[in-house]
Amino acid sequence: MVRITVYDDAVKAWNQERASKELQLLKPGFFKDIAGYVRRLKEAHRNLDQKSLKAIVIQDELFRLEKLVSQLVDVRLEKMWRASQTQSQIQPDTVEKQPHEAFNDVARYYDRLKEDLSQGREPQSFQASKKERLTIRFLKDVPSIVGVDLRTYGPFLKEDVAVVPYENAESLIRQRAAEEISTTGR
Numbered sequence: 001m002v003r004i005t006v007y008d009d010a011v012k013a014w015n016q017e018r019a020s021k022e023l024q025l026l027k028p029g030f031f032k033d034i035a036g037y038v039r040r041l042k043e044a045h046r047n048l049d050q051k052s053l054k055a056i057v058i059q060d061e062l063f064r065l066e067k068l069v070s071q072l073v074d075v076r077l078e079k080m081w082r083a084s085q086t087q088s089q090i091q092p093d094t095v096e097k098q099p100h101e102a103f104n105d106v107a108r109y110y111d112r113l114k115e116d117l118s119q120g121r122e123p124q125s126f127q128a129s130k131k132e133r134l135t136i137r138f139l140k141d142v143p144s145i146v147g148v149d150l151r152t153y154g155p156f157l158k159e160d161v162a163v164v165p166y167e168n169a170e171s172l173i174r175q176r177a178a179e180e181i182s183t184t185g186r
Contacts, residue, residue: 006037007065014072023079023090031095034069038062097180134169136178137161145172 009027016024041062048055076096083090084103092100116124137159144154147165156162161181164172172178 006033007061010034010065010068010072014068014075017072017075017079021079023076023083023092025091026093031093034065038065041065132166133163134166135161135163135181136169136172137181138172138178140177142172142177 009030013024013026013030041058045055045058045062048058076092077099080090080092080096080100081103084100084107090100112124116122138156138161140158142154142156144152145164145168147153148167149165153162153164153168169178169180173180
């Protein structure tokens with residue numbers, strides 16, 4: 001029986017990403033898995049005699065994995081940038097949604113800049129759209145929270161949907177207590 005490792009998943013994702021012009025779907029939790037694997041390798045490496053064969057092999061795997069993931073992220077970033085310029089619909093990974101939206105803001109600004117200049121209008125300064133609130137679905141029961149706006153939200157039951165301040169939503173998402181619900185129709 002062949003066991004697929006996180007490293008194998010990274011190689012597969014890297015190969016698929018490089019072979020396609022479109023942004024490839026990553027398995028759920030891909031970047032989280034990579035980060036955990038790197039953390040485990042580094043911990044294992046720290047606990048070994050640095051001159052041992054195992055330490056050398058782990059160091060080599062870390063080097064290759066870091067290079068591979070860096071290239072993967074760069075390729076995905078380039079594809080997201082290209083998609084934002086053509087306003088193509090893509091499916092970025094969860095951790096890539098915010099940069100993708102920022103790319104879209106920048107691309108829209110430059111489209112507007114070109115239009116303004118071609119019409120002889122003075123260009124407007126760039127202002128990225130900053131989300132003030134997010135719509136989230138709760139993945140577990142959460143007691144009342146005090147938002148960054150000093151308002152009380154909740155308590156919430158599993159599967160509740162609410163609109164909360166962006167910073168609070170991001171914190172709940174990081175804690176795996178909630179997930180963002182797209183309200184843009186994407």
